[in-house]
Amino acid sequence: MKKKLCILLCLLLSLPWCLTSCKKYESEINVYNWGEYISDGSEDTYDVIREFELKYNIKVNYTEYDSNEYMYNVLKNNTGSAYDILVPSEYMVAKLIEEDMVQKINFENIPNYKYIDEKYKNLPFDPNNEYSIPYFAGTLGIVYNKTMVDEEVDSWEILWDEKYKEKIFMIDNSRDAFAVALTVLGYDPNNCTKEQIDEAMELLKKQRPLVYTYGMDQVFNCMEQDQCALGVYYAGDAVTMMENNENLDFVVPKEGSNMFVDSIVIPKNAENKEGAEKFINFLLDPEVSAANAEYVCYTSCNEASYELIDEEIIEDDIIYPDEEVYERCFYFSNMEKELYDYLQKAWIKVQI
Amino acid sequence: MKSKWTATPYFIWMAIFIIVPLGMVVYYAFSDDGKFSLQAFLDITIYAPVFFKSLWLALIATVISLVISYPLAYMMSRANAVTQKTMVMLIMLPMWMNFLLRIYALVTLLQENGLVEKFFSLFGIEVSIINTSTAVVIGMVYNFIPYMLMPIYTVMTKIDNNLIEAAADLGSNTFNVFKKVVIPLSLPGVVSGITMVFVPAASTFLVAQYLDGSNKLIGDFIEKEFLRDYSTGSALSLVLMVVMFIFIGLTNRFGNDDMEGMVI
Structure with missing residues (x-):
C-alpha cells in the first residue's frame, strides 16, 4: 500500500514538469542579455519571456552577462550553440559591426521600430541604424x-x-x-x-x-x-x-x-533570425516596453511606452533627464x- | 590488478575536466592569435608585486590558521565522542552557506560602523579593518580554516592514547609528550592542512575584491585578464600553478622525512 502511494506521489510530482517540458515549441531562440535587464515576472511584474513563448510558441533560452568585454569573449570563443540576440552597449555594437560579427536586421519584420524615440536613432555607432535597435539608455x-x-x-x-x-x-x-x-x-x-x-x-x-x-x-x-x-x-x-x-x-x-545606449543586435551566426526578429518586435511593443522600463529603471528608448510607464518613474529627472543633460553627454x-x-x-x- | 578498474570513472572525469582545460590554459598561454608567442609572459611581469603580496598574505593566513587549529584539533581529538561530533558539526556549519554570502556577511561585520567596530569602541578602542590587508587575511582565515582543522583533527584522533600515557609513565613531562609524541604523529595532517589552506588562499578571488577593493590580489587579476584576453590570463595562472606546484612539493618532502608515505 505504502509503495503504491509512493509511486503515485512521484507521478503527481512529475506532472508539472511534464506539462511544461513536454510542450512542443515550434523553434527556439538563444538570448544573451545583461543581468536584471528584463521584466521577469518576479513580484507580480510582467513576465516578458513567458508571454512571448505563449504568444509565438517559440522557446527562449535566456542567459545573462555582466560586462561587454565578457560577452565579446564568449561570442569570439563560442563553439557551442549560437546566440540569436545580444544587447551590447554602443561602443561594443560599433566593434561588432566593424569585426563583421553582427548582421543587418530586416526592419520589415519589426514594425514596432516606429515607436523608438527619434533621438536614439542613427547614432554614431550605427549611423544608418541597420544593425542595432536601441533598448535602454x-x-x-x-x-x-x-x-x-x-x-x-x-x-x-x-x-x-x-x-x-x-x-x-x-x-x-x-x-x-x-x-x-x-x-x-x-x-x-x-x-x-x-x-x-x-x-x-x-x-x-x-x-x-x-x-x-x-x-x-x-x-x-x-x-x-x-x-x-x-x-x-x-x-x-x-x-x-x-x-x-x-x-x-x-x-x-x-x-x-x-550616455550609453544598450542596443539589440543579431549575431552573424544566429540560427533563428526569424524568431529573433519576432522577439525584438515583441520587446518594442509599447506595453511590453513599459513593463520592462518599470522593472529595469533605465531610460527606455521607446517613445510610445512613455504614456504607459508609472508616473513616478517617467517624471524622475534622473532616469528621464532634461534636454540640457543630453546636450552635455x-x-x-x-x-x-x-x-x-x-x-x-x-x-x-x-x-x- | 583488477582494483585499478575501479578508478576508471575518476580518470574519465579527470581527463575531461582537469587535463583538457589545463591543456587549453597552456595552449592559450603560449599563443597569440593562434601563433606561438611568449608575449603573454612578458606582459605579466608588471604583476610581480601583486604576485608576491598574494603569496605573502596567503602565508600569513596559513600560519594563523595553523596556530588556531592545532591546539583546537588536539582538544577535540581528546574529547568524548558526543563533544567531538558537535564540534565537527559546528565547524562545518558555515560551509553549508555559499562562499559569496559568507564574504558579504564579513563585509557587513567589518565595515565602518559595523559590528566589529562597535564592539571595540565599547572598550574605547578605535579600529578600522575594512579595506586593509588585515581584512583580507581575516577573510582568508575565516573561509579556509576548516581545511586546516579537519586533516589535523582526523590524524590526531588516530593517535593512540596509550602512546601518550606510556610516554608520561616513562617520565616525559607534558611538553616533551607533545614534542616527542603528538607533534611527530600529527605532522602528516599539518602538511595536508597547510597545502589545503595555502593553495586556495594564494589563488583566491573575491575575498580581496570585497574586503580591500582598491588592492586586489592575483586571483582577482586573473579573472580580470581572462575577461580581457585569454592569453595573458592563462600565462598568469600558469605561473601561479608552477609556484604552487613547487610549494606542494616542498611541503610534502618536509612531511615525508618524518613520516613515510602518509601525506595526502
Missing part, C-alpha cells in the same frame, strides 16, 4: 550622500578632493573610468592618443589612495549603507539606491559624461583595437 554620473558632502556636487573634480579620502567608490570599468579622467583633462574619450591615456592613467593613479573600492555591484552596499560619500555609477542604478537610502542624490557633472564610439587594448592595460596598471 542611461548616463554615467556621481551618486553622492547629502549628509557626507556639504558642497554642491557638479564637477568630476570632486573625485580628487582629499577631503573624501577612502570615501569614493570608483566604477571598475576601463572605458567609463577613463572617460571620467579624460573628460577632467579636457580630452575627448572617443578620440584620444596614447599620451593622453598615459596622462589620464597618472590622474587615476593619483586618485587611488582616495578610493574606497573599485567595483561594480558593490556600489549598492557602499552607497546604501553610508560607507562612501561619492560613487561613480549609472543613473538607473542610482535611482534604485536612492529608494533604499533617502540621503542619496545623483548628478551628471557639468563637464559632460557618457556624448556617446562612446568604437576605439581602434590597439588603442583599446592600451586603455585596458592602463586600467589594470592603475589598480596593480
Whole structure:
C-alpha cells in the first residue's frame, strides 16, 4: 500500500514538469542579455519571456552577462550553440559591426521600430541604424550622500578632493573610468592618443589612495549603507539606491559624461533570425516596453511606452533627464583595437 | 590488478575536466592569435608585486590558521565522542552557506560602523579593518580554516592514547609528550592542512575584491585578464600553478622525512 502511494506521489510530482517540458515549441531562440535587464515576472511584474513563448510558441533560452568585454569573449570563443540576440552597449555594437560579427536586421519584420524615440536613432555607432535597435539608455554620473558632502556636487573634480579620502567608490570599468579622467583633462574619450591615456592613467593613479573600492555591484552596499560619500555609477542604478537610502542624490557633472545606449543586435551566426526578429518586435511593443522600463529603471528608448510607464518613474529627472543633460553627454564610439587594448592595460596598471 | 578498474570513472572525469582545460590554459598561454608567442609572459611581469603580496598574505593566513587549529584539533581529538561530533558539526556549519554570502556577511561585520567596530569602541578602542590587508587575511582565515582543522583533527584522533600515557609513565613531562609524541604523529595532517589552506588562499578571488577593493590580489587579476584576453590570463595562472606546484612539493618532502608515505 505504502509503495503504491509512493509511486503515485512521484507521478503527481512529475506532472508539472511534464506539462511544461513536454510542450512542443515550434523553434527556439538563444538570448544573451545583461543581468536584471528584463521584466521577469518576479513580484507580480510582467513576465516578458513567458508571454512571448505563449504568444509565438517559440522557446527562449535566456542567459545573462555582466560586462561587454565578457560577452565579446564568449561570442569570439563560442563553439557551442549560437546566440540569436545580444544587447551590447554602443561602443561594443560599433566593434561588432566593424569585426563583421553582427548582421543587418530586416526592419520589415519589426514594425514596432516606429515607436523608438527619434533621438536614439542613427547614432554614431550605427549611423544608418541597420544593425542595432536601441533598448535602454542611461548616463554615467556621481551618486553622492547629502549628509557626507556639504558642497554642491557638479564637477568630476570632486573625485580628487582629499577631503573624501577612502570615501569614493570608483566604477571598475576601463572605458567609463577613463572617460571620467579624460573628460577632467579636457580630452575627448572617443578620440584620444596614447599620451593622453598615459596622462589620464597618472590622474587615476593619483586618485587611488582616495578610493574606497573599485567595483561594480558593490556600489549598492557602499552607497546604501553610508560607507562612501561619492560613487561613480549609472543613473538607473542610482535611482534604485536612492529608494533604499533617502540621503542619496545623483548628478551628471557639468563637464559632460557618457550616455550609453544598450542596443539589440543579431549575431552573424544566429540560427533563428526569424524568431529573433519576432522577439525584438515583441520587446518594442509599447506595453511590453513599459513593463520592462518599470522593472529595469533605465531610460527606455521607446517613445510610445512613455504614456504607459508609472508616473513616478517617467517624471524622475534622473532616469528621464532634461534636454540640457543630453546636450552635455556624448556617446562612446568604437576605439581602434590597439588603442583599446592600451586603455585596458592602463586600467589594470592603475589598480596593480 | 583488477582494483585499478575501479578508478576508471575518476580518470574519465579527470581527463575531461582537469587535463583538457589545463591543456587549453597552456595552449592559450603560449599563443597569440593562434601563433606561438611568449608575449603573454612578458606582459605579466608588471604583476610581480601583486604576485608576491598574494603569496605573502596567503602565508600569513596559513600560519594563523595553523596556530588556531592545532591546539583546537588536539582538544577535540581528546574529547568524548558526543563533544567531538558537535564540534565537527559546528565547524562545518558555515560551509553549508555559499562562499559569496559568507564574504558579504564579513563585509557587513567589518565595515565602518559595523559590528566589529562597535564592539571595540565599547572598550574605547578605535579600529578600522575594512579595506586593509588585515581584512583580507581575516577573510582568508575565516573561509579556509576548516581545511586546516579537519586533516589535523582526523590524524590526531588516530593517535593512540596509550602512546601518550606510556610516554608520561616513562617520565616525559607534558611538553616533551607533545614534542616527542603528538607533534611527530600529527605532522602528516599539518602538511595536508597547510597545502589545503595555502593553495586556495594564494589563488583566491573575491575575498580581496570585497574586503580591500582598491588592492586586489592575483586571483582577482586573473579573472580580470581572462575577461580581457585569454592569453595573458592563462600565462598568469600558469605561473601561479608552477609556484604552487613547487610549494606542494616542498611541503610534502618536509612531511615525508618524518613520516613515510602518509601525506595526502
